[in-house]
Amino acid sequence: MPRKRAAGFDSQRELIIKQAAALFACNGFTATTMNEVAQACSLSKASLYHYVSDKNELLVYICEGHIERLCALVDEVAQQTLEPEARLRLLVQRFVEEYADAQNEHRVLTQDVKFLQAKDQKRILSGERKVVDAMAQAMVGVRPELEASRMAKPLTMLLFGMINWMFMWLKPDGGLTHEKMAGVVSDLLFGGMGAVNVDIPGLRKPAVKKKKAVPAG
Template sequence: MARGRAATYDDQRSLILQRAAELFARQGYAATSMNAVAEACGFTKPTLYHYFRDKDALLASICDEHVLRLHAMATETLALKLPPADLLRELIHRILAEYADAQHAHRVLTEDVRFLGPDDQARILGREREVVKCFADVVGKLRPDMHNSALSKPLTMLLFGMINWMFTWMKPGGGLDHATMAPIVADLFIGGLAAVHVPEKTLA
């Protein structure tokens, strides 16, 4: 009879992914060893290998789980059947909420997917493209003329250019956070600079 998993298996696996994402984000994937991940988790190295066969598998799992959460968020939001402008605002709000709760995983997905093998890269980037398509479809409904001229996807990529790199300049604990930026991004993308409303909180 096969031995089942321990009751703590999923919790420990989640802990490993969380601590590894933090290390990869802070010091880089290439500079982080499995020894460092094991130490950060309070595990022995053999215990770490019980969950992940190598560092590549660990990186792939971080990226996979993050992009799957983004895809689930996007498809659930589309099911709300809101008017296009409201739907796009909701998508922007929800994806920034996801980024806020997974800042290390997002940085790893953005910067370190290049270290993965071709099959893992293709799978993860394919899922990213599905997320982009969810946004592009809404942009196309908001501006059918742009959709018909094949501009909805390039415009969507400009939107992601605004939101994907916030971690490079947003100060932890500063006057701006992801929740504050969500309506600003939506205003700027949908209405242009003149439509941006200054948030009530004082900017640092």
């Protein structure tokens, strides 16, 4: 008979995956050891192997889990009855919000997917294509001529370029939140620089008080 899982097995493994993602994102996949993962989870190395077979399996869980959440996001938006512009704006908003909570997983996906075995890479890249295609089709919904001109995918990749690397510079404790940035990205996408709302609360520089002139003599 197969060994029965202990209560809390799945939640413990999720914690391990989360801690591994943080370590891989900070130190890189190859430089991180299973000993370090075990220590981060307050587990012995033997206990760690009860939940995952090796470091490669951890990488698969991180990348696949992230892509599955993005695909679910795409499916969720697809089920809503929306006008083309509203659909594209909602996709942008949902992606930015998802990345806010998955910065480590996203960094691992972008920098360490090359270390996966070919069969795992193929499956994860297939999920990435689904995500890109959904965004490209949302763009075509707004501008149908993009499909014939074959510009839908290049514009989609430019859009993802704005979204994907936001974690590199956006400070979590700054005046700009991911929620606010989602609106900025959409405004920039639809209207160029002239459409971006620059009057964001908390960001305006305080007015410089002019010194009163001292009367001569």
